[in-house]
Amino acid sequence: MTTTATPEKTFIRQLLGRTDYALISELVEPGSSVLDLGCGDGELLAWLAENKQVTARGVEISPARVQRSIAQGLSVYQGDIDAGLADYPDQCFDFVILSQTLQEARHPLRVLREMLRVGRRAIVAFPNFGHWTMRVSMLLTGRAPKTRLFPHEWHSSPNIHFLTIQDFEDLAAAEDFIVERRMYLRGDRRLRLLPNLLAEVAVYMVRKK
């Protein structure tokens, strides 16, 4: 049976309920060593350990979530990603993952540099604050933008650094990071056109020059 040719993987099947996890999981090589920063309940790490046989490590700030991670058999320690990487030797991981947490970090640039010090590659997934609904919301209401993707009040939002896809590109260029992969998501669709305006989430894989 033949079907009409479709662009490669336009629709992303969710992994553990999330499309960014699906993209991240494709980037991680089987048998590699992975550090997940802000690993939550350890769901992605557990999946990677089970299905890609990775050596999995995680950092998580919430004690309850650390407990749930350990309950999954993961070696996770309770700590702050802003400070937590300092102890690791250089280049001891193949991949360091930061999923939807960059915008919550106190010192995001320091975190990115540390990720590329301890890991050969950094995989960063972040929400795009440049999405058109954010721009329109701010323009029309004159208030800190609130949208379906960013439903928080300004004072109770965990997001303290608002970055767009273009901001990340600029930073990568300024820091001499080599972008190996850049992938954009709108809902469960891969997006190629006008990502800074239309993408809700971006997933980057970068390494040092």
Place this chain on the structure above:
Amino acid sequence: MLINLGMTVSIQLAHFDSLPLDCGETLAPVTVAYETYGTLNSRHSNAILIEHAFSGDAHAAGISQETGKPGWWDNMIGPHKAFDTNRYFVVCSNVLAGCRGTTGPGSINPATGKPYGSSFPFVTVQDMARLQKKLIDHLGIERLLSVSGGSMGGMQVLHWAVEYPDAVVSAIPIASTYRHSAQQIAFNEVGRMAIMSDPDWKGGDYYDSEPPARGLSVARMVGHITYMSDDSMREKFGRRQRPKDELGNGFSVDFEVENYLRYRGGEFVNRFDANSYLYITKAMDNFDLTAGCGSLGAALARSKARFLVISFTSDWLYPSYQSQEIVRALRGYNRDVAYCELDSNYGHDAFLIEVGEQTELVKHFLANTYKKAA
């Protein structure tokens, strides 16, 4: 109501011809008291060594046939508990220099036919582990699935992992440290001075007369304060007063907390030997995992174990920073380590009392370790 009848356990003794000590002397012969729970599997791959804290003993779980009392970690060890005796074979032994069956200063010196007393050789945490290793070998166990314990038990866990890397698959030090801080040494010194200031101590040779009960009881009172927290003492006692039958007796027991400490102190005298107190606290104070290795990282790098490190928020005797030092050093060598600081008001005693979350951590960590090791 659920009634847990518990398992009845009995103390066992193993005898060895001699034990060389770090101080250069040799103890000969030497006896170690231990209990076991569960069944060793045919591959001998399910054995767990439990290390007791300073004043603990070999009776960690079940109901003692000798005393009728539950073990000191009975809430953690047993069927379906953190250390699940349906799956694992659990061993706990009384430490060297102890007074609960293992050779210590109160034991008879075969050379004189009298208790060692002050002639008992100076022992170290390393010596304690060396004796445990003899016991483990004697039981036919080559590799321990885990070595676990809190406080001084955790210090032994760390030493085991570093000294016998091929014999330790996983290590669970709880509320512990790789070496005592000035504050920890200070409290131990107060306890020792209380004992040594008691005229009944007689330089350690009191076994043919009254023991230094007053000194030992004061030492225990100080100890109990350090095991609790401001919060737990406020909750447990506050400023509640004892019922008074006479007034004007200024230094009587007025407050519940005073009554509790005196009770605990008095009770301790019946089950603990003052010389053991001195020898064991000194061994703890002298313990330094970095000795001969240069750094904590270099020491821990010798271990091949995966680690689960646990600390408690209100523990000011073995504060979380001490556990975090261990975790950070392990990370520095990219070792397999999980760490969690559990929320508790119970202070240092939390590892004995607040076992709900601790159970979840230990249970899953062990199950995963067992699966990986199989």
